[in-house]
Amino acid sequence: MTNVTRGLGLAVALALSGGAAGAQSLAGSDEYMRACASCHGLTGHGDGMLSDYLTVEVPDLTRIRARNDGVFPVLQMMHVIDGRTGLRAHGSPMPIWGDRFEATAAMRAGDLGAEIEVRGRLQALIAHLEAIQE
Ligand code: HEC
Numbered sequence: 001m002t003n004v005t006r007g008l009g010l011a012v013a014l015a016l017s018g019g020a021a022g023a024q025s026l027a028g029s030d031e032y033m034r035a036c037a038s039c040h041g042l043t044g045h046g047d048g049m050l051s052d053y054l055t056v057e058v059p060d061l062t063r064i065r066a067r068n069d070g071v072f073p074v075l076q077m078m079h080v081i082d083g084r085t086g087l088r089a090h091g092s093p094m095p096i097w098g099d100r101f102e103a104t105a106a107m108r109a110g111d112l113g114a115e116i117e118v119r120g121r122l123q124a125l126i127a128h129l130e131a132i133q134e
Pocket residue numbers: 032035036037038039040050054056057058059061064067077080081087088089090097125
């Protein structure tokens with residue numbers, strides 16, 4: 001890929017991820033419904049449809065801050081969701097979310113653009129998780 005097309009891809013990715021803050025948290029809840037609710041439940045309480053079929057308990061995602069002494073652990077959340085902590089239920093050792101986000105983004109925006117887009121979507125997802133803390 002030439003520098004020009006790479007630069008263009010980056011500009012497109014930035015334009016795509018540069019929406020209003022409100023739109024970003026909407027995208028986060030959207031993403032959550034599509035990729036997480038089947039196990040963690042619509043409201044994050046760990047009671048999704050698939051939770052009955054898993055041999056490990058699905059954690060209540062509304063209590064993350066409470067379980068962590070009142071602090072919402074943003075960095076740890078990034079690692080859990082993109083697969084680097086190696087949680088078995090999340091498809092370790094392959095980071096399945098990172099992959100899922102990356103494949104389509106790479107087609108549109110090239111590798112570097114894709115990385116930026118994936119980060120943006122992860123951040124929107126984590127903002128959603130932070131918003132549902134009880
Ligand atoms: C296939 C079912 C399943 C799906 C889909 C799923 N999870 Fe999980 N998740 C689990 C299970 C089970 C655990 C418990 C840890 C383990 O043993 O893997 C977990 C753990 C977690 C944790 C750690 C919670 C804690 O308090 O330590 C977070 C955060 C999390 N998931 C977020 C998500 C997000 C965000 C998504 C969507 C992108 C998602 N999960 C999709 C089953 C799932």
